Amino acid sequence: MDDAAFEVETDLQTQSILLAAASHDVDALRNLLRNSSANVQDTETGFTPLHAAITACERETENSEHASSSPGPEASSTNGAAVVDGGEEKEADLEAAVKTVRLLFENGAIWNDLDAIGETPGCIAHRLKLKELYDLCVDAGVRAELLLARLDQYQVLGDEDSNEGGDEEVEDTHDVVTGTETATLDADLESTQNPTYLSSTLTFDRNKLVDDSDNGVMMEWETTLMRRSAELLLPASGLRVLNIGFGMGIIDGFFQDKPPKAHHIIEAHPDVLRRMKEQGWHEKPGVVVHEGRWQDVIPQLLETGDLFDAIYFDTFAEEYKALREFFTESVIGLLDPAGGPDGEGGTFGFFNGMGADRQVCYDVYNKIVEMDLYEAGFDTEWESIAVPDLDANGEWDGVKRKYWVLDTYKLPTCRFLS
Ligand SMILES: C[S@@+](CC[C@H](N)C(=O)[O-])C[C@H]1O[C@@H](n2cnc3c(N)ncnc32)[C@H](O)[C@@H]1O
Structure with a gap:
């Protein structure tokens, strides 16, 4: 033929x-x-x-x-x-x-x-x-993504065994992007990767923080979500909190309102760190700023044996597997099982925004994250929060890509399984 x-x-x-x-x-x-x-x-x-x-x-x-x-x-x-x-x-x-x-x-x-x-x-x-x-x-999405994650773990094991390939190579194979014409859960990564982001120049606007390609890193419309996350994580004063990713400092501002007994912040971007210094964050009572990527800072924190009543995680340009790695391997050593206002255990939260540029991806991702949290030993409570029409409010003006198009945010609060 x-x-x-x-x-x-x-x-x-x-x-x-x-x-x-x-x-x-x-x-x-x-x-x-x-x-x-x-x-x-x-x-x-x-x-x-x-x-x-x-x-x-x-x-x-x-x-x-x-x-x-x-x-x-x-x-x-x-x-x-x-x-x-x-x-x-x-x-x-x-x-x-x-x-x-x-x-x-x-x-x-x-x-x-x-x-x-x-x-x-x-x-x-x-x-x-x-x-x-x-x-x-x-x-079907959940099955496919779980399978990909499994294959990914085998790949990592294979790479460790054979001692071939550096981090970069492993990173590539982790991608859930299955081709140029598929929807992805890690939509952030279509725009930028973490090392690229960390070396980009940031612009702080009145209502947003963007990188030099106009990717929205943090936006003011998320204030409602940050306020509620802070309320659920730190319901009382005098507690110990760890926040990963300062951004516009919105959630850290809410944490300070309590105020906490100890307030640790891990931040990696030099421009954000500079601004934090200008705003006097390094001098605030109880505040400890750890400069660097959480991947490098956490091992030091684990060594000092510091424990927290609440931990919040919200970084940028990282894959879902980074979040999973964080709650699977780090939270267990940092969250006080006898912490919290009533001594019944600390709480862990994170910005739940993966896949939020289309409903089906968000729903797939939410099921996966809940399963992974359970496997890592957490019970998760979800609260639904209405998100206003961001288009109508002109929130995306000057931002390269809408990373949120949904009308409901699912806010997770996690505790160790009893
Ligand atoms: C979305 S913003 C956080 C917004 C913050 N929740 C708020 O309320 O303003 C993400 C922050 O994480 C930081 N970041 C990104 N990757 C990081 C990493 N690997 N380690 C530590 N910080 C990181 C970014 O520089 C940025 O400041």
Whole structure:
């Protein structure tokens, strides 16, 4: 077969799979998937079979709504009967869609491929309010990301064993980004990596802190989230708190309001440290500023044996695995199990913003982080906080990328499992 003929054949196969997926024809799809991938993509729309299967529900919904509002011969008696028929029809369609989507995931369909307008299949299900299909996408995302994390651990072990490759190489293989056209959980990293960020020049604006590529490092709209985090972590005065990442000093300001008995801050960026000095943070009573990356500072802190009633973690341009490493390996040695205002144990919190540039990524990431926290020995309480319309308020003006597009923030407060 020459190249042109091969291309035609491949295209035909792709279209057949997309058609079977869009018609929710499970038998035809199963047959086609014997010799073909579940991840074919239409060159024009960027649709994968998952996109096609979920989008088809919109058409079906429209059709059945149309049928019920203009009764044909089969919906003769009353409009009421037609609505019931439409409802049943819709339910059957949805059931077929669920079977189709399940079959696709069983055959290795990728949960976070983007179509031509930048939507994942989960985004479409969310937009169309198709909860069952949306949940299937989230669950598939959780499975895929957990698997990637596992493979990642094997990779690290392999590298340690063979003594090959430095940190840099390991970092590359850790990426959850599975290609240029997939949505990612670590969206921060699309803009910058931690070492690049730490050597960039920062600009402090009235309402935001940005790096030299206009990436938003910290923004004033997060004040509500910081205030509530501080309230939950330090409910009383005279406690010991450790904060990682000073940024605009918003949460540290709330901590100071208590005030705490000891207030340690780890900060790595020279521009932030300079500003902290100008603002007199180094001289405040009880405040200890540790200059450097937390990865370098924490081992020294562990050696001194300091314990804390509350720990907050909010850095920038770091992967999720950095946060996981922090709560898995560091918090255990720093948080007082007999700390807190009532001696019942200290609390740990973090800025929960991974994947927040699309709902499906946020939901996948939240499930993963909760599981990882549990595995690391933490019980997590979640509080939902409404986030106002940041676009309408012009919050993103002058910022390169919106790292938050959701209307609800999930605030985590973690304690050691009793
Ligand atoms: C999002 S800001 C923190 C905002 C802070 N919660 C507030 O209320 O203003 C992140 C901060 O973490 C710092 N940072 C980034 N990577 C770090 C690292 N590896 N170690 C210590 N600090 C780091 C950044 O320089 C920045 O000041």
